[in-house]
Amino acid sequence: MLFKTIRTVGLVFVALVSASSLMSVSFASQTVQPVQESSVSLAINGTFTQGALVRGQVDKGAEVFLNGERVAANKDGKFVIGFEREAPLEQQLMVKSASGELLVRDITLSKREYDIQRIDGLEPKMVTPPKEVSARIKQDNINVANARSGNSELDALFTKFEWPATGPITGVYGSQRVLNGVPKWPHYGVDVGGPTGTPVYAPVDGVVTLAEDLYYSGNTLILDHGMTVFSTFLHLDSMTVEVGDKVKQGEQIGTIGATGRATGPHLDWRINLGKMRLDPQTVVSGTPNK
Ligand SMILES: [Zn+2]
Numbered sequence: 001m002l003f004k005t006i007r008t009v010g011l012v013f014v015a016l017v018s019a020s021s022l023m024s025v026s027f028a029s030q031t032v033q034p035v036q037e038s039s040v041s042l043a044i045n046g047t048f049t050q051g052a053l054v055r056g057q058v059d060k061g062a063e064v065f066l067n068g069e070r071v072a073a074n075k076d077g078k079f080v081i082g083f084e085r086e087a088p089l090e091q092q093l094m095v096k097s098a099s100g101e102l103l104v105r106d107i108t109l110s111k112r113e114y115d116i117q118r119i120d121g122l123e124p125k126m127v128t129p130p131k132e133v134s135a136r137i138k139q140d141n142i143n144v145a146n147a148r149s150g151n152s153e154l155d156a157l158f159t160k161f162e163w164p165a166t167g168p169i170t171g172v173y174g175s176q177r178v179l180n181g182v183p184k185w186p187h188y189g190v191d192v193g194g195p196t197g198t199p200v201y202a203p204v205d206g207v208v209t210l211a212e213d214l215y216y217s218g219n220t221l222i223l224d225h226g227m228t229v230f231s232t233f234l235h236l237d238s239m240t241v242e243v244g245d246k247v248k249q250g251e252q253i254g255t256i257g258a259t260g261r262a263t264g265p266h267l268d269w270r271i272n273l274g275k276m277r278l279d280p281q282t283v284v285s286g287t288p289n290k
Helices: 131-147
Strands: 006-008 011-013 024-027 042-045 053-058 063-066 069-071 078-082 090-096 102-108 116-119 169-171 176-179 182-186 190-193 199-201 206-214 218-226 229-236 252-255 266-273 276-278
Touching (some): 063 078, 131 206, 131 218, 169 266, 206 229, 218 252, 229 252
Parallel strands (some): 116 176
Antiparallel strands (some): 006 011, 042 053, 063 069, 090 102, 190 266, 199 252, 206 218, 218 229, 229 266, 266 276
16 A cells, blocks of 8 residues: 655655555655654554454544545544454554654454354244345335434544443354354344343433334334444334434433344344444443343
8 A cells, every 4th residue: 555645844755554564754865763653642442353343532633544544533533443343454544643743553453253153943934034024124224224324423432331231141243143054144243131121221322313113123223322333222122212312321222122033032232333333342341241
């Protein structure tokens, strides 16, 4: 990857960057220290693994780039990046300060191992949906995409997430499900088991963008946490908020259920960054046990 010539404090340097090598900089005719030791500030809150949502902060006015692509930062210099389930392990984060100084950090994500989970005995119509529901499923998908299409200025995503329910973890992100012998999409949520009626709370503040009964996921709630970060809660028994409601962290939004395609009552909690499906366990610490 070749970055453009960047003009800084009246001088010009050219940075040649590859994903695997450290960046070296020629500054006029003299070689300067590697930019990793630059004074450009970069704070990171997160773990560099596949599936991770990572929050960060730079000085006001600085620009952030991930693999050469500009990442939006808010007025406080806060930004969010994500790495999908099978994201390439070699990544590069670059910060350009308001004065043009660069910080380049080469990142190697830790590789995840995902489980294969076999579930048999499902009603065949829930594995391969009957033709007459295909229009409904298509509409469900449109509604979900719309509910996650906003880019609000909320900054709730930068606060500490809490588990939305208490109970044992019964399913994890990334595992692949084989339903009645048919391989399906990987599982993109974390499942918390609990009896029907167990309260579900907002993990951080948010605005409700969907509260609807969907074919696969049953009663489904989506919360906007800002900057294209959304939580989704699936299979709810009840939903006690409506689209447009502003909810506070810890506020009850519904109860655990087994609606839609579920083998038993549990909460399936998902995190999206735009279209990226990320692992909720990379934003919340500990376990959801009491
Ligand atoms: Zn699940």
